[in-house]
Amino acid sequence: MTKKMIGNHQGKPFLKWVGGKSQLLNYIERKMPDLKGYTYIEPFVGGGAVLWHVLNTFPPKRIIINDLNPTLITAYKIVRDRTDDLIEEMKKIHETYASCKCLEEKKDYYLFSRERFNKTGLCELEKTALFIFLNKTSYNGLFRVNTKGAFNSPFGKYTNPLICDESTLRNDAKLLKDNNIQIVQGDFSRTSQYVDENTFVYLDPPYKPLSITARFTSYNTTGFDDEEHRRLKNFCDEINNRHGCFLLSNSDTMQCSPPDPFFDDLYSEYHIERVEAPRRINCKGDGRGKITEILVTNVDK
Numbered sequence: 335m336t337k338k339m340i341g342n343h344q345g346k347p348f349l350k351w352v353g354g355k356s357q358l359l360n361y362i363e364r365k366m367p368d369l370k371g372y373t374y375i376e377p378f379v380g381g382g383a384v385l386w387h388v389l390n391t392f393p394p395k396r397i398i399i400n401d402l403n404p405t406l407i408t409a410y411k412i413v414r415d416r417t418d419d420l421i422e423e424m425k426k427i428h429e430t431y432a433s434c435k436c437l438e439e440k441k442d443y444y445l446f447s448r449e450r451f452n453k454t455g456l457c458e459l460e461k462t463a464l465f466i467f468l469n470k471t472s473y474n475g476l477f478r479v480n481t482k483g484a485f486n487s488p489f490g491k492y493t494n495p496l497i498c499d500e501s502t503l504r505n506d507a508k509l510l511k512d513n514n515i516q517i518v519q520g521d522f523s524r525t526s527q528y529v530d531e532n533t534f535v536y537l538d539p540p541y542k543p544l545s546i547t548a549r550f551t552s553y554n555t556t557g558f559d560d561e562e563h564r565r566l567k568n569f570c571d572e573i574n575n576r577h578g579c580f581l582l583s584n585s586d587t588m589q590c591s592p593p594d595p596f597f598d599d600l601y602s603e604y605h606i607e608r609v610e611a612p613r614r615i616n617c618k619g620d621g622r623g624k625i626t627e628i629l630v631t632n633v634d635k
């Protein structure tokens with residue numbers, strides 16, 4: 335694979351995102367074709383760990399990113415289009431947080447900001463600034479919403495978080511602009527219109543939980559159940575039928591007790607590889623052990 339390093343403008347996630355793929359980048363890269371001349375699509379972009387890696391190393395001809403979360407997608411657009419205004423807004427928030435004398439005061443400010451974030455009618459700039467702030471100060475950067483769609487993640491008790499990461503915001507904005515990235519909000523199926531034989535699609539849907547206690551599907555109010563995973567498999571078939579390439583990551587349900595061959599059965603006609611990955615939300619004891627995840631692809635490398 336030809337690698338093109340882009341000077342000092344290295345992109346990286348401007349948000350902490352549950353399920354972020356930074357730890358799996360090496361395995362994922364090995365499964366990718368040379369993306370030069372390709373259209374790259376990420377229908378579940380989240381914090382975009384793979385997107386930034388692709389942009390830093392071998393930018394494809396065309397890029398489309400998508401996510402169901404409207405606040406997240408608006409944030410990508412605000413980072414790209416209103417970088418200076420956003421940084422100014424983030425600096426003000428940072429100063430207020432830093433001026434709080436103790437953790438209790440910081441928590442009050444967090445709860446006040448959370449309430450404001452959940453109000454309707456905020457302009458997109460303020461909403462994005464509050465979103466990034468809450469992401470940096472909530473527990474593990476969790477984006478959890480209740481049944482009414484209100485953000486309700488608890489305070490993370492961080493004394494000195496990097497709230498305004500100016501260089502990351504500027505580098506990401508430059509990469510989003512320079513590569514003319516198409517930013518789309520909606521269900522993953524909306525991206526099928528861009529798929530042809532010169533397309534590579536990286537799919538990182540919400541994990542299938544390994545146990546009831548490990549259930550974490552609240553990226554949004556709709557959840558992602560087995561029916562959704564089957565619908566996604568049909569989407570992969572569609573990519574394959576159009577001679578496009580796909581790579582999908584998910585939890586390894588064979589690690590459940592008893593083992594559940596859900597993905598092995600669902601994707602039996604494709605290549606499945608198990609890779610070791612440290613993950614925070616899982617079924618093991620303290621929830622922080624090393625477990626395997628699966629990579630499914632139609633690319634024969």
Ligand SMILES: C[S@@+](CC[C@H](N)C(=O)[O-])C[C@H]1O[C@@H](n2cnc3c(N)ncnc32)[C@H](O)[C@@H]1O
Pocket residue numbers: 351352353354355356377378379380381382383384400401402403520521522523538539540541553554557558
């Ligand atoms: C595992 S995360 C992706 C993490 C990402 N790879 C990263 O590095 O941060 C799954 C993402 O899927 C999104 N999502 C959930 N249901 C979706 C759907 N039906 N269509 C598109 N995106 C969806 C969630 O909002 C979430 O951002």
